[in-house]
Amino acid sequence: MFSGPGTEPGSTPDAAAAPRRPALSPSRAGDFKQCPLLYRFRAVDRLPETPTKAQVRGTVVHAVLEQLYALPADERQPDRAHAMIAPTWERLSAEEPGLTAIFDGESVEEQLAAWLESAGGLVDGYFELEDPRRLQPEACELLVETELDSGVLLRGYIDRLDVAPTGEIRVVDYKTGVAPREIGEAKALFQMKFYALALWRLRGVVPRQLRLMYLADRQSLAYTPDEAELSRFERTLDAIWTAILRAAPTGDFRPNKTKLCDWCSHQAICPAFGGTPPAYPGWPEPDSGDETILERAD
Numbered sequence: 158m159f160s161g162p163g164t165e166p167g168s169t170p171d172a173a174a175a176p177r178r179p180a181l182s183p184s185r186a187g188d189f190k191q192c193p194l195l196y197r198f199r200a201v202d203r204l205p206e207t208p209t210k211a212q213v214r215g216t217v218v219h220a221v222l223e224q225l226y227a228l229p230a231d232e233r234q235p236d237r238a239h240a241m242i243a244p245t246w247e248r249l250s251a252e253e254p255g256l257t258a259i260f261d262g263e264s265v266e267e268q269l270a271a272w273l274e275s276a277g278g279l280v281d282g283y284f285e286l287e288d289p290r291r292l293q294p295e296a297c298e299l300l301v302e303t304e305l306d307s308g309v310l311l312r313g314y315i316d317r318l319d320v321a322p323t324g325e326i327r328v329v330d331y332k333t334g335v336a337p338r339e340i341g342e343a344k345a346l347f348q349m350k351f352y353a354l355a356l357w358r359l360r361g362v363v364p365r366q367l368r369l370m371y372l373a374d375r376q377s378l379a380y381t382p383d384e385a386e387l388s389r390f391e392r393t394l395d396a397i398w399t400a401i402l403r404a405a406p407t408g409d410f411r412p413n414k415t416k417l418c419d420w421c422s423h424q425a426i427c428p429a430f431g432g433t434p435p436a437y438p439g440w441p442e443p444d445s446g447d448e449t450i451l452e453r454a455d
């Protein structure tokens with residue numbers, strides 16, 4: 158059981174620490190793997206994307222679960238979590254006023270109430286999957302950053318890290334999205350292998366378990382990685398970064414049309430859908446690889 162004493166994560170760099178080298182995040186690496194042009198739009202052009210209600214709700218629920226684990230174990234009850242939802246939304250929307258754009262037209266009050274209630278449904282889904290009073294995570298929203306032998310810098314945020322008294326590590330990721338699970342699953346496993354590799358490199362231990370918790374479906378998926386697989390995955394990330402740097406000077410980031418295009422905000426300017434991309438702005442200061450709070454809660 159993963160219920161070791163709470164400790165400070167010794168190998169974790171300070172998020173506020175000074176200048177940050179460009180890094181590959183699971184979101185950006187996944188973007189390039191899915192569609193190089195999508196990577197360009199997000200990492201190079203940095204085109205704005207309108208957040209969806211589901212994305213913002215995921216961000217709120219992730220923040221609530223993080224705050225829940227900051228409480229003494231016996232106070233981690235459903236009613237405490239529910240009471241955090243509205244204040245968490247108020248705080249996040251005050252910090253990023255653009256998030257309020259998810260509500261428009263008339264009856265905003267009703268929309269907000271229904272949306273907050275749906276966030277409560279995800280919180281209920283969480284409590285159905287596990288009892289947080291029995292767990293003492295080592296960290297929530299843990300920033301991990303490590304450099305591969307090839308020089309590629311990996312950077313990402315782990316929803317929750319559990320470490321058993323035996324030293325076994327479990328990586329936990331909460332899934333709150335609305336995309337069908339079969340579509341999101343390959344992407345989720347890619348993200349989890351990314352974290353597993355980063356932790357292996359940082360701590361010298363391959364995580365014992367990668368656990369995906371689908372709060373809407375109220376189902377969990379557990380996965381056990383091994384060294385050979387993570388070594389292969391490391392070569393995949395090296396190849397992705399090499400391909401990004403190869404395309405960077407000329408902007409030769411090509412579209413890759415798949416069923417995931419249904420969730421892309423950029424179809425109107427995508428050649429695969431008859432659109433024309435903006436002129437390539439040139440390789441900028443390499444993208445820092447930082448994920449937005451919406452992406453972290455994906």
Ligand code: SF4
Binds near residue numbers: 412421424427430
């Ligand atoms: S619509 Fe599809 S092919 Fe076009 S940029 Fe988006 S993900 Fe890529």
